[in-house]
Amino acid sequence: MKFHPLSRVWIYQSDRVFTDAEVKELEQLLADFTAGWQAHQQQLKAGFEIKYNRFIVLIVDEREAGASGCSIDKSVHLMKEIQEKYQVNLFDRFNIAYKEQEEVKTVNRDAFEALIAAGKINQNTIVFNNLVQNYQEYQDKWEGKFINSWHQRVFSLPQSI
Known part of the structure; x- marks a missing residue:
């Protein structure tokens, strides 16, 4: 999917490298999430990337529908689930x-x-x-x-x- 230059991004950095098997699982999980990600009953034009088996990047082109507080909360909730399932820290800014x-x-x-x-x-x-x-x-x-x-x-x- 091609994204507009002003599309919003959120980057979550893992404190360890994900295995290739974990990346495959994450790709499916994130594909399902972004395909159904909505804000105020409007589908978001969203995608993701996993870089270096360590960074999860969520992308939303807000020209059609903007990410709302509730939709952003859903993505944070997903990241917390990933954090727990894979025993990683995605929120340590230090x-x-x-x-x-x-x-x-x-x-x-x-x-x-x-x-x-x-x-x-x-x-x-x-x-x-x-x-x-x-x-x-x-x-x-x-x-x-x-x-x-x-x-x-x-x-x-x-x-x-």
């Missing part, structure tokens, strides 16, 4: 994702700061901005260099000598 070579890793805030101090995270490290608001931002700014992300405003890199 769980930070970054790439080491091509592998996506997650650590808590303290561990991320320790990696920065040890020089293992630098301005070119790829990090993930799960706060993007729309599909265009998701395409352009979700995955990018530390130096171009919100991370550089929150975490200080050591000064080079």
Whole structure:
């Protein structure tokens, strides 16, 4: 499904990688959910993506019908069910994702700061901005260099000598 650049996105990051078998189950679960996702008895033009077997992305093109509070609550409820079923944490905003070579890793805030101090995270490290608001931002700014992300405003890199 093709989405308008201003379609809303919600990104849920797992604290562990889903297995391939879990991803197959999740794809079916999310396909069923988005096919029936409604707001005020109107079908939402919705879809999903699972990236790196770790990120669940929900997408809604609100040009036809907007996601309401109740419909968003339904998606949060689904994420809580997934969290419980698969024993993952999808709501920890202090769980930070970054790439080491091509592998996506997650650590808590303290561990991320320790990696920065040890020089293992630098301005070119790829990090993930799960706060993007729309599909265009998701395409352009979700995955990018530390130096171009919100991370550089929150975490200080050591000064080079």
